[in-house]
Amino acid sequence: MTSKSVTAKSLPSVRSRGPAVLGRLPVPLRILGYAGVAAVGLLYLMPFVIQLVTGFKTDPDAAAHPLGLIPITPTTAAYQRLFGLSQAGDGVPFLRWLGNSAFIAVVVTAGRVLFDSMAGYALARLRFPGRALLFGFILAVMAVPGIALLIPRFLVLNTFGIFDTYTGMILPLLVDAAGIFIMKQFFESIPREVEEAARVDGAGVFRIFWSVVLPMARPAVITLTILSFQGSWNEFTHFLVATQSSQYETLTTGLARLVSGGLGGGTQYPLKLAAALLSTLPVAVLFFCFQRYFVQDANAGAVK
């Protein structure tokens, strides 16, 4: 059952199922139902709409008309400050945050995809002493709440002298237990005959992994790529304890400092909301392009 959850093909098709055995509701009830559903949908959408609109408002306008969907005096002042175009010299180092986030997300994603696949393959297919023990270790790791690791991580980074460096930000995130688990499950669903055939043809272990099995695991690799990117892009607590100087601020830590009043006075909500919007944008685009892979993650945890 568990391995089933990760394979793309065996996922329940989202379209075809659902109870249709009961007849249609009478029209008034149906209208009422649609109204209710639309209202709930609005509850989930409105915060983002308000965020988008407020980014183009002036500070007084945002304060006076928090619900107004049309800016009274539309302005791009917030965006100019974020991109350093402001003449007042009150810019926000947004491009640096963006650069750091992008750099870290790309490196972490590449590392996770490679290392998680390798470990997942070894745990699924290779025979070596200590394998069962290592798998138990992975499960134990997944049970450790991340929040308990804040101080410990800081201790290690400090001891190794990599506190407040890119190395310290990236290294601890390069491998994740959940990713290994996803890959292991997927590799187990690939028929063994494929590898046997390659082996008979004289391929070594690495070649089989790299040229035969990994290409077959494309759905899982895509899932892992997207989840790793989203995870490292949104990562906050690790960077909070792994860094100190502003040059290493990412979108999350920079935005958090901006929001808790670190950069100049006033409420500056248009600026904060514009920064929040821009920092969400890449993940949002990813989400709308690859929705089904996000869905898969939730299902991977669910199907038992």
Place this chain on the structure above:
Amino acid sequence: MSPRDTSPTVTGGSFRTADSPGAPDAPGGPGPAAAPRTGPAPRVGRRTEGAWGWLFVSPMVIVLGLFLVLPTLMALWVSLLHWNGQSNPFSGQAEFVGLDNYQALLTRDGLDRTLFATSLRNNFYYVLLTVPLQTVLALALALIVNQRMLRGRGALRTTFFFPSVTSSIAVSTIFLFLFQGSGAVNTLLSWIGVKGPNWFTDPRGILSLLLGGLGVVHPDRPSGILAGHSFMGLSWFEWLSGPSVAMCTIIVLSVWTTSGTFMLIFLAALQGIPRELEESAAIEGANRSQMLRHVTLPALRPVLFLVLTLGLIGTWQVFDQVYVMSQGAPGNTTLTPAFLSYSTAFGDADFGQGAAIAFLLLALILTMTGLQRYALRERTARPGRKQ
């Protein structure tokens, strides 16, 4: 920190069987591949395969060992010290104090224990409200988007799930704006004639507000029995006053963000219910509510427990939202153990105490998870469970 980070954790329930397909089978073991071998013998021997195996897992072993196992051991040591983060904690310069940090949190009168107890109380109310609300909401959303007759299900599913993929920091920023004193939420409330509170600066507990409104207790002068008794440095009244108004905004935010994730988990389970089951129930004349009660909900029971477990693990770790929205204010009513651990270590430079809080939190979460697992096992072992 969010529940989705931990989602695969609980798949642990089925790990007993997970390994079987990949179990080391002897060369020429079962399966079609075991047909009489005519080709050349496999070039990879057991020894080289073992070496490759360790090579493949070495990045994982190094990273998880260095940044998970080692830190945990180091932190366990530090929790026994008075260490201010300056010198090397392993050189003997920091004073070894044994269990003093733990005693200060659990048994000794003082500010440390009061703060820890306060954070536990706050987080307890947060869990008590967030977990049921997000579970019920997620189930309702899943039932809605699972309706075949509903148009635009795909768009709705996207809408409900989208908050879950955005960063907690960005979402917290939006909610700060929405819940300001003269913000969108209070503007909406004023349309129906309600004067909304000043959400983020209101430390009053909602339970005491409620009881005060009914005239049962006076919020400012609680009656003798409630004020006269205390536990871990907090009076009974303080324990019983409920989550503060400020904490409620964080609860609303959490429910709003996580319901999408759990909706997807419920949805997957709903689509796994065999159609025949529903059809036969319909033929026997079951109506909508009977169908829900006697067919759908029983089939969802294992997933319900999964969602509750994930919710429990996630809610005891609330940190990001507290960091951005309140930093524990007002009046420490949004202080949580996770945030207290962080601020004690990095704010007050008391790393020993901070690490001790982290370990108590770890113990608490593992105990909760263990209890839930136990309950889960009891339930799933029931005969007649849908397979």
